[in-house]
Amino acid sequence: MKQSGNILFSGVGGQGILLASELTAYAQLAAGFDVKKSEVHGMAQRGGSVEAHLRYGEKVYSPLIELGAADILVAFEILEAVRYLPYLHRDSAVVVNTQKILPPAVALGKAQYPENILDELKARHINVVAIDAFAVAESVGELRTANVAMVGAMSNFLAVGPEIFLQVIDNTVKPSFREVNKKAFAAGRAAVHA
Amino acid sequence: MGFDKETTLWLSGNEAIALGAWEAGVRVASGYPGTPSTEIMGNLSRYEGVYTEWAPNEKVGLEVAIGASFAGARALATMKHVGLNVAADPLFTAAYTGVRGGLVILNADDPQMHSSQNEQDNRNYAFAAKLPLLEPSDPAEAKRMMGLAYTLSEQLDVPVIIRITTRIAHVKGVVEKGSRCETPEPSIEKMPAKLVMLPGNARVRRVAVEKRMQATRELAETLPENRIEPGSGKRGFITSGVPYNYVKEAFPEAPVLKLGMVWPLPEKMIRAFAATVEELIVVEELDPFIETHLKAMGIACRGKDLIPNQGELNSFIVRKAIAPETVGAVFDPLELPMRPPNMCAGCPHRGLFYGLSRMKDVFVSGDIGCYTLGFLPPLSAMDACVCMGASITMAHGMAKALGKKGEGKIVAVLGDSTFMHSGITGLLNMVYNGTYASVIILDNRTTAMTGHQDNPASGRSILGDPAPALNLEGLCRALGVKRVAVVNPHDIDATRKVLKEEIEAPEPSVIISRAPCVLLPEEAKREKPVYFTNLDNCTGCSLCVQMGCPAISWTPLTPEEAVARGYREKQKGFARIAEVQCNGCGQCACVCKFDAITKKEAK
Numbered sequence: 013m014k015q016s017g018n019i020l021f022s023g024v025g026g027q028g029i030l031l032a033s034e035l036t037a038y039a040q041l042a043a044g045f046d047v048k049k050s051e052v053h054g055m056a057q058r059g060g061s062v063e064a065h066l067r068y069g070e071k072v073y074s075p076l077i078e079l080g081a082a083d084i085l086v087a088f089e090i091l092e093a094v095r096y097l098p099y100l101h102r103d104s105a106v107v108v109n110t111q112k113i114l115p116p117a118v119a120l121g122k123a124q125y126p127e128n129i130l131d132e133l134k135a136r137h138i139n140v141v142a143i144d145a146f147a148v149a150e151s152v153g154e155l156r157t158a159n160v161a162m163v164g165a166m167s168n169f170l171a172v173g174p175e176i177f178l179q180v181i182d183n184t185v186k187p188s189f190r191e192v193n194k195k196a197f198a199a200g201r202a203a204v205h206a
Numbered sequence: 207m208g209f210d211k212e213t214t215l216w217l218s219g220n221e222a223i224a225l226g227a228w229e230a231g232v233r234v235a236s237g238y239p240g241t242p243s244t245e246i247m248g249n250l251s252r253y254e255g256v257y258t259e260w261a262p263n264e265k266v267g268l269e270v271a272i273g274a275s276f277a278g279a280r281a282l283a284t285m286k287h288v289g290l291n292v293a294a295d296p297l298f299t300a301a302y303t304g305v306r307g308g309l310v311i312l313n314a315d316d317p318q319m320h321s322s323q324n325e326q327d328n329r330n331y332a333f334a335a336k337l338p339l340l341e342p343s344d345p346a347e348a349k350r351m352m353g354l355a356y357t358l359s360e361q362l363d364v365p366v367i368i369r370i371t372t373r374i375a376h377v378k379g380v381v382e383k384g385s386r387c388e389t390p391e392p393s394i395e396k397m398p399a400k401l402v403m404l405p406g407n408a409r410v411r412r413v414a415v416e417k418r419m420q421a422t423r424e425l426a427e428t429l430p431e432n433r434i435e436p437g438s439g440k441r442g443f444i445t446s447g448v449p450y451n452y453v454k455e456a457f458p459e460a461p462v463l464k465l466g467m468v469w470p471l472p473e474k475m476i477r478a479f480a481a482t483v484e485e486l487i488v489v490e491e492l493d494p495f496i497e498t499h500l501k502a503m504g505i506a507c508r509g510k511d512l513i514p515n516q517g518e519l520n521s522f523i524v525r526k527a528i529a530p531e532t533v534g535a536v537f538d539p540l541e542l543p544m545r546p547p548n549m550c551a552g553c554p555h556r557g558l559f560y561g562l563s564r565m566k567d568v569f570v571s572g573d574i575g576c577y578t579l580g581f582l583p584p585l586s587a588m589d590a591c592v593c594m595g596a597s598i599t600m601a602h603g604m605a606k607a608l609g610k611k612g613e614g615k616i617v618a619v620l621g622d623s624t625f626m627h628s629g630i631t632g633l634l635n636m637v638y639n640g641t642y643a644s645v646i647i648l649d650n651r652t653t654a655m656t657g658h659q660d661n662p663a664s665g666r667s668i669l670g671d672p673a674p675a676l677n678l679e680g681l682c683r684a685l686g687v688k689r690v691a692v693v694n695p696h697d698i699d700a701t702r703k704v705l706k707e708e709i710e711a712p713e714p715s716v717i718i719s720r721a722p723c724v725l726l727p728e729e730a731k732r733e734k735p736v737y738f739t740n741l742d743n744c745t746g747c748s749l750c751v752q753m754g755c756p757a758i759s760w761t762p763l764t765p766e767e768a769v770a771r772g773y774r775e776k777q778k779g780f781a782r783i784a785e786v787q788c789n790g791c792g793q794c795a796c797v798c799k800f801d802a803i804t805k806k807e808a809k
Contacts, residue, residue, distance in 0.1 A: 058547035
């Protein structure tokens with residue numbers, strides 16, 4: 013089992029990044045690691061780019077991932093995957109939701125949403141796994157589970173087994189949403205092998 | 207390090223501080239919301255046996271805590287860094303009175319200005335006000351230091367400052383559980399020579415302050431939170447707070463003197479440590495606080511000649527600054543469209559700022575809140591923003607400077623919570639000294655920016671219990687404002703008409719722009735209509751797009767594409783509403799002159 017690692021979550025305010033990073037943190041804690049996680053609240057949440065840094069290991073000091081040191085990037089939006097390129101290294105895995113949310117300049121017609129921008133990551137030999145998290149969420153009947161589907165997809169790159177994640181969902185998600193979130197996790201996890 | 211549910215918790219720094227306050231036996235806590243400090247009070251309000259409140263501003267909050275301390279209770283005041291500027295008046299004199307029950311000022315700095323208008327280093331307040339300051343480096347330490355702070359406060363008869371930063375407040379980590387300690391019952395005890403600060407008494411207390419500083423300096427030498435972590439190599443580090451973590455990551459083998467108490471400094475311990483290393487480097491965020499005092503002691507060290515004095519640090523920056531040869535290449539960032547924060551779909555502020563954006567000659571004196579985003583394009587309707595409440599006073603000063611030239615061109619804009627925080631006295635000044643400037647109060651029924659805290663106008667206490675709600679119109683009239691208008695900012699045309707009339711009026715005038723924040727839980731639940739774009743009618747005028755609503759986007763068209771869609775050849779594109787994002791405010795339908803935006807059934 014990998015003894016330490018850095019997982020970066022990125023996306024747009026309101027996409028459920030905090031819950032996704034929280035489930036991942038609890039799973040790493042359950043696996044016996046020390047964990048630190050850094051979030052940004054306040055001004056940054058009003059539809060702006062948001063990020064959460066999660067670091068695990070025997071003993072974690074810094075709550076922030078260094079440039080070039082993210083082992084996994086879980087990006088909830090295409091541009092927000094590419095924006096964090098300086099955090100990646102050649103062996104990074106990028107799990108990206110294929111959703112596009114137009115930044116203000118694009119919505120105003122003043123800029124264009126870059127086409128095929130994920131190719132920039134692939135060109136640097138970074139392992140890019142693109143999944144349509146909304147389609148996965150829709151397949152389990154609850155669109156709001158797209159973030160948990162992303163966690164499921166990401167879990168393929170962690171040594172922590174899926175049973176631990178499912179247990180974490182049992183412990184942290186309110187009863188009425190538990191089953192559908194567990195389904196979303198499993199479907200997201202399966203989507204990567206497909 | 208394991209995570210045992212019986213003995214440990216997974217908490218943010220703010221949650222850990224709330225728990226630490228509760229365990230320390232805090233009975234009274236008051237604060238004003240401010241990122242990154244806000245969640246401390248919110249969390250503390252959920253514990254039994256602690257009275258918590260949202261104060262209208264930080265000065266009020268600290269004074270409430272001082273009073274509770276004078277009654278013998280352990281008390282807490284929480285604030286962000288700029289809040290301590292507001293509370294600086296009581297702070298400096300509370301250093302003279304000292305305490306009865308332990309008193310802690312929890313101050314949250316925001317290096318990098320994630321959600322702030324400046325980047326000040328409030329360790330300087332400890333030096334200036336002659337108060338001890340503790341600085342934790344993670345949530346577990348933050349909780350532990352709360353207990354220590356109350357012990358020190360009572361032992362030394364002094365208010366204690368705990369300085370955290372964003373990377374404590376909003377970092378989650380493993381924290382050990384404890385239990386609430388017993389503290390004496392509050393009581394009335396008169397001690398006027400200590401508590402009445404007039405010159406005769408204050409001169410006596412002034413001497414006590416210096417004696418106390420001397421005692422604190424001596425105590426700092428043996429305080430367990432100041433510790434030397436031995437290591438190898440010629441280079442040694444002195445650090446504190448969050449940067450301690452970056453030193454440990456970047457130079458795990460190096461000897462480190464970690465300071466838990468940053469003021470006053472343990473001079474003997476520092477000298478002893480300095481003598482064991484060939485090169486001494488101070489790693490601290492923002493100002494060279496420790497470094498400057500080391501140099502004043504005549505201790506040779508390096509610091510801000512290597513480490514940036516702006517922005518947040520991290521282990522990468524620290525490593526690169528000190529040992530650049532160990533840092534490998536990283537991928538360069540790509541040029542991408544930026545994604546700044548934006549007012550939400552359905553935000554009532556947008557309607558008001560849309561009106562102001564059409565008044566190009568008017569100078570908009572702005573303030574601190576979500577609505578500061580009115581500065582951003584496409585609305586670009588804010589021309590100044592300095593600090594809480596300054597919109598009103600700056601507008602007054604501009605009007606006095608401009609005289610007749612500025613008539614009908616000066617307006618202040620601030621939120622309801624900001625108005626109550628420090629706008630009321632400014633408005634009083636306007637009335638007393640006369641002005642033609644106008645004031646717009648954006649009354650969205652909450653303190654939105656920091657996450658919807660209640661306030662004196664919301665009608666609810668911190669616990670959500672019913673509370674008296676300030677009548678803003680009545681208050682403005684009582685201050686002597688004769689012109690008080692109320693508008694619904696979602697009604698664009700009516701709002702623009704009132705804006706024009708009131709801004710042009712030659713006397714003080716207040717416009718209350720009233721509509722609830724769209725993110726308030728009761729608003730989120732309310733059944734609202736949805737608007738959609740009737741694409742056949744869209745002429746591509748882009749007026750709706752110019753409102754900057756995140757639910758509306760522009761699709762450009764070539765002449766061929768325009769014709770293929772049945773538009774005129776020269777139509778440059780069309781606007782479309784993303785119905786899932788629409789919150790049904792109807793502002794866009796107000797500005798569309800071509801019936802291209804239509805109301806749909808409630809969602």
